[in-house]
Amino acid sequence: MEKLTDKAYWDGTYCRRKGLQSLNVDGFINYTNRLILNKLLEINLGNKSILEIGAGDSVWLPYLAKEFPSSRFVGVDYSDAGCALLSERAKQENANVRVIHEDMFVEESPLHGSFDVVISFGVVEHFDNLGHVLAAKKRFLKPDGVMFTLIPNMAGALGALTRTWSREVYDKHNPHDLDSFLRGHQHAGMEVIHGGYLGSTNFGVLSSCFPERKGLSWQMSRVLVAMSLVILWIEDKFGDLPTSKTFSPYIYAISRKT
Numbered sequence: 001m002e003k004l005t006d007k008a009y010w011d012g013t014y015c016r017r018k019g020l021q022s023l024n025v026d027g028f029i030n031y032t033n034r035l036i037l038n039k040l041l042e043i044n045l046g047n048k049s050i051l052e053i054g055a056g057d058s059v060w061l062p063y064l065a066k067e068f069p070s071s072r073f074v075g076v077d078y079s080d081a082g083c084a085l086l087s088e089r090a091k092q093e094n095a096n097v098r099v100i101h102e103d104m105f106v107e108e109s110p111l112h113g114s115f116d117v118v119i120s121f122g123v124v125e126h127f128d129n130l131g132h133v134l135a136a137k138k139r140f141l142k143p144d145g146v147m148f149t150l151i152p153n154m155a156g157a158l159g160a161l162t163r164t165w166s167r168e169v170y171d172k173h174n175p176h177d178l179d180s181f182l183r184g185h186q187h188a189g190m191e192v193i194h195g196g197y198l199g200s201t202n203f204g205v206l207s208s209c210f211p212e213r214k215g216l217s218w219q220m221s222r223v224l225v226a227m228s229l230v231i232l233w234i235e236d237k238f239g240d241l242p243t244s245k246t247f248s249p250y251i252y253a254i255s256r257k258t
């Protein structure tokens with residue numbers, strides 16, 4: 001299986017990161033975070049053991065650990081810098097999160113078969129073989145465990161714009177649409193309970209194309225972000241607009257072992 005990123009890339013990304021902002025799910029600006037949270041809450045997270053794979057600097061684990069104090073939260077990542085940031089974040093937020101520095105493809109792990117819920121946010125699309133990476137993630141689940149997987153929708157407008165503005169960032173993603181995402185689950189022996197595109201639009205996802213935050217393309221992306229904010233405000237006031245392969249920012253699936 002080809003890996004579209006490596007450890008050095010993630011270490012570099014985390015070393016450049018400034019500031020530790022917590023997850024915010026309030027207000028129209030954070031509407032998309034709220035959509036993701038609502039999908040997560042479709043799984044019962046109380047009194048559970050929960051693992052995030054690729055948890056470097058995760059904003060989700062500290063948030064969930066505080067919301068569900070009866071549950072046990074663990075984050076695994078192979079990036080030293082990512083693990084260090086998550087530990088610091090958890091400490092700062094007074095959240096009970098165990099951070100483990102480990103490669104998810106390790107042959108044998110004491111963590112295998114020990115979690116009720118295994119989650120990931122933007123990890124599995126960085127490999128050419130989705131079935132293979134989901135199968136690796138699946139090994140951490142108990143027999144009746146549930147998996148939550150979220151990826152950016154690089155098959156639509158966001159992917160086309162990312163390819164135009166940063167070929168380097170685009171090439172680090174496998175541009176799945178919902179069909180190929182669901183097929184990957186099938187290949188991994190996972191049955192999708194719920195899955196689909198998530199959110200009507202959010203061009204804020206394009207910020208990863210512009211580490212320098214300058215230039216004409218950056219300014220153009222700011223106009224798109226402003227348009228997204230108007231749409232998020234409308235959705236916050238009047239309800240969700242339809243999701244689509246072209247404009248939705250994310251694809252998600254909640255699945256269990258077949």
Ligand SMILES: C[S@@+](CC[C@H](N)C(=O)[O-])C[C@H]1O[C@@H](n2cnc3c(N)ncnc32)[C@H](O)[C@@H]1O
Pocket residue numbers: 007010053054055056057058059060076077078079082102103104105121122123
């Ligand atoms: C897009 S980032 C996810 C970041 C994060 N959880 C978040 O959204 O806040 C992908 C993460 O997967 C991790 N990763 C990639 N390959 C991995 C592997 N083989 N084992 C463990 N972690 C890996 C990277 O180090 C990186 O932290």
